Amino acid sequence: MNIGTAAEKANLPTKTIRYYEDIGLITPQRDVNGYRVFRDQDVHKLNFVGRARALGFSIEDCRNLLALWEDKGRASADVRAIAKAHLVQIDAKIADLSGMRDTLDDLVRDCAGDARPDCPILNKLETLA
């Protein structure tokens, strides 16, 4: 199948698929006319990557996960290590954002939000601890 069909099946933009080939995540064959030819196996791989990306795994993570996925003798511990490291990163990001959120929420709550120029948000940004 051509890239458009593969894109539809994998639920990814064609641009993204070309990009994935560019960085060596996938290597579809080529037709005599130069068109990429995708087998079910390629689509399967694209789906895999799409799902991993949706879970926030980096491209490098995806590359490693793909390699493990294709290595029938892999140890599940290796996969788990990648997933756990990612989980730690997500937790850190959530904590970071939650801190921001609370501060920002306080600021928004304190601000009258009317036509007057006095604004606690700007005041705080001026002198925030």
Next chain:
Amino acid sequence: MNIGTAAEKANLPTKTIRYYEDIGLITPQRDVNGYRVFRDQDVHKLNFVGRARALGFSIEDCRNLLALWEDKGRASADVRAIAKAHLVQIDAKIADLSGMRDTLDDLVRDCAGDARPDCPILNKLETLA
């Protein structure tokens, strides 16, 4: 003062400060030798931007906030609108990450993480709903 001193006071890398000048966030004066000259006022502005960035405001947000900060007749509602929009974005990001986190946590929990090749994480990435 020179850029190094300003960087120290504003707690920002010199590279970042030059970048902020580049995109027109700040406009320090210049000495005869071509060195940037920072007044307290400039450092104050850098601090303001640094804090807003630490709260996750985009550069464009910072530009708008700076303009409002310097406009003595601004309406606090304008500031509040920016902050509230940002708050909504942060909430969305947190929700997104929390969803990822939970899915990933389930996967990690299900995986034995030993030397055997059977791995629920990969299985799920293969067929995730």
Next chain:
DNA sequence: ATGAGGGTTCCACTCACTGGAAGGTCAAGG
């Protein structure tokens, strides 16, 4: 034969910096 709707490559842009190279300036020490 022509037009629509695929496909191809390549280049530039995003965001907010960061790193490095090549070179100018300045204060202190020998």
Next chain:
DNA sequence: CCTTGACCTTCCAGTGAGTGGAACCCTCAT
């Protein structure tokens, strides 16, 4: 006076993960 080292300058390139667009090629139906 000269050198050394710390500081400053500009410009170019790269990051991650794509996205947008231009210019061009291929195929199929009419």
